[in-house]
Amino acid sequence: MEKTTFTQKHLLGIKDLTRNDIELVLKTADSFKDLMNRPVKKVPSLKDTTIVNLFYENSTRTRISFELAEKRLSADTINFATSSSSVSKGETLIDTANNILSMKVDMIVMRHYASGAPHFLSRHVDAAIINAGDGTNEHPTQALLDAYSIREQLGSLQGKKVAILGDIMHSRVALSNIFCLKKLGAEVTVAGPPTLIPKHIKSLGVNVTYNIQEALAWCDVANVLRIQLERQNLPLFSSLREYSLYYGVTKKMLDSLKKEIVLMHPGPINRGVELSSDAADSHHSIILNQVENGVAVRMAVLYLLAGKK
Ligand code: CP
Numbered sequence: 001m002e003k004t005t006f007t008q009k010h011l012l013g014i015k016d017l018t019r020n021d022i023e024l025v026l027k028t029a030d031s032f033k034d035l036m037n038r039p040v041k042k043v044p045s046l047k048d049t050t051i052v053n054l055f056y057e058n059s060t061r062t063r064i065s066f067e068l069a070e071k072r073l074s075a076d077t078i079n080f081a082t083s084s085s086s087v088s089k090g091e092t093l094i095d096t097a098n099n100i101l102s103m104k105v106d107m108i109v110m111r112h113y114a115s116g117a118p119h120f121l122s123r124h125v126d127a128a129i130i131n132a133g134d135g136t137n138e139h140p141t142q143a144l145l146d147a148y149s150i151r152e153q154l155g156s157l158q159g160k161k162v163a164i165l166g167d168i169m170h171s172r173v174a175l176s177n178i179f180c181l182k183k184l185g186a187e188v189t190v191a192g193p194p195t196l197i198p199k200h201i202k203s204l205g206v207n208v209t210y211n212i213q214e215a216l217a218w219c220d221v222a223n224v225l226r227i228q229l230e231r232q233n234l235p236l237f238s239s240l241r242e243y244s245l246y247y248g249v250t251k252k253m254l255d256s257l258k259k260e261i262v263l264m265h266p267g268p269i270n271r272g273v274e275l276s277s278d279a280a281d282s283h284h285s286i287i288l289n290q291v292e293n294g295v296a297v298r299m300a301v302l303y304l305l306a307g308k309k
Contacts, residue, residue, distance in 0.1 A: 006304040010129040013138035014179035028300035046075035051107040054080045069298035143176035145297040149290045157184035163219035169196045170228040173266045191215035195236040223264040251278040
């Protein structure tokens with residue numbers, strides 16, 4: 001496979017990427033998606049590369065997807081869960097990382113509950129760092145797989161209207177998606193309760209509405225986000241029932257639009273809260289396509305970053 005230039009040594013956020021970087025990831029992911037549909041799904045590209053998946057916060061999709069991507073590229077992989085490690089004895093992030101790296105590890109895929117943790121680590125250790133979600137900051141590979149999935153459905157992102165709905169305030173998926181979609185030429189509207197939309201979000205070049213129906217009527221793609229109760233110190237809406245009533249997306253709402261609409265959700269879904277079960281499982285939904293595409297996109301990211309060594 002031909003390699004062109006990827007400008008980054010690490011993947012810390014979409015904010016740092018050029019449009020060319022993003023397009024290179026998506027184009028490279030096309031080749032890996034083809035590979036995933038062949039009988040032999042493995043290539044030797046990352047043979048002799050060792051990658052540790054360092055997860056300080058729970059994950060289903062991202063962790064499994066990265067591990068599968070690494071294995072399909074023939075990398076040696078190690079999974080690190082903080083609950084069963086010496087982190088529980090007080091070991092610092094840098095000490096943990098340096099101890100792992102002294103065992104000749106080449107790359108670290110890291111999820112952390114603190115915004116900026118992967119950026120901090122990238123300044124202190126000599127390995128490529130991939131951000132697998134940091135606090136409320138960024139989740140770059142989610143945005144890349146979301147862009148890939150929209151492109152697969154609609155052909156291109158240029159001029160497409162994407163609504164991001166729900167808990168924008170606490171969502172790293174929202175921020176990475178906004179950066180990625182804008183760089184690829186899409187129009188973006190964020191919608192949700194006023195208490196869950198940051199005050200200065202318009203400075204990122206997005207439209208704001210507090211009316212979910214209005215956002216749905218406007219968009220080609222609706223990306224519904226999870227209510228992140230674990231990140232809310234004070235209640236920001238009165239009850240889940242009320243949230244669901246005023247801001248939840250249902251199949252009836254989507255069907256009543258009388259147009260094609262692509263429904264996305266990064267997972268995990270709070271069924272019956274931000275999204276009804278019948279909407280999540282409807283013909284509008286590409287939620288499981290997103291998960292499938294995540295493996296190809298993460299293979300592309302690992303492959304391009306390994307080429308920077
Ligand atoms: N979308 C996402 O990040 O899911 P996980 O938390 O399960 O990895």
